Amino acid sequence: MAVVNAMLPTNGTIAARLIPLAWTPLGTAVGEGAQVVHVPFEGLLDWIDRTFPPEDEHSFGGSPRDLELLARIGWNAPLPEAIGAGNVLNVEDLPEDVVAALAQPPEVLVQCAACRRLCVRDHFVWKEKQLCAWDFHTQVFGKRGPWHEGVYEERHFETLPTCAYVAVGLLGELGVEPILRLGALPESVERKIVNDVLAAEPGRPHMAVRTDGGFTVLREA
Numbered sequence: 001m002a003v004v005n006a007m008l009p010t011n012g013t014i015a016a017r018l019i020p021l022a023w024t025p026l027g028t029a030v031g032e033g034a035q036v037v038h039v040p041f042e043g044l045l046d047w048i049d050r051t052f053p054p055e056d057e058h059s060f061g062g063s064p065r066d067l068e069l070l071a072r073i074g075w076n077a078p079l080p081e082a083i084g085a086g087n088v089l090n091v092e093d094l095p096e097d098v099v100a101a102l103a104q105p106p107e108v109l110v111q112c113a114a115c116r117r118l119c120v121r122d123h124f125v126w127k128e129k130q131l132c133a134w135d136f137h138t139q140v141f142g143k144r145g146p147w148h149e150g151v152y153e154e155r156h157f158e159t160l161p162t163c164a165y166v167a168v169g170l171l172g173e174l175g176v177e178p179i180l181r182l183g184a185l186p187e188s189v190e191r192k193i194v195n196d197v198l199a200a201e202p203g204r205p206h207m208a209v210r211t212d213g214g215f216t217v218l219r220e221a
Contacts, residue, residue, distance in 0.1 A: 002052070005079040016036070016038075032106045032107065045064055060098070062093045137174065140161050149205055161209050180193070201219070
């Protein structure tokens, strides 16, 4: 996301702050930090088209007519400490998910080790690699994931897959269904409940996943 707080060129350029965004199954996340780039004032509209091409499904932008008007009047404003929906001049041009993201604290974003798309750091880590939700679900909950038949021994609970959340919408195409979600109980109680569920279908592959809220149990559909 490119942000400018002045349309007064300095040495023929204006300063644009590039703020990273990450698309996740839970919505958009705004990243910490911003990279400042100096854009030739006369080529601003061309730079916008190159940087945010219309064919990109995530691209959005302000009205060129509005930008020309702001440039004509020499618009400028103090840069706020934090960019939010309440201090964005053309907030109506932003997609709803980005507006919602601006109301949340910024996240630390990293590149997915598999597909290189931006993702929230430490939400999905597998084999010491930072992954986006899509690649984590494919690798961990796919056919080659750590599926298990029968109950878990205590040692197994120490090596369960761990992630911030399980995105149910990504499981259908993998042939996987969530059958139990636990949270807010003592872990010893949750472990017993997990094993009670697994014991009910001892010959069917299941997987317990440790999430921020407790445990989720998955089953091959």
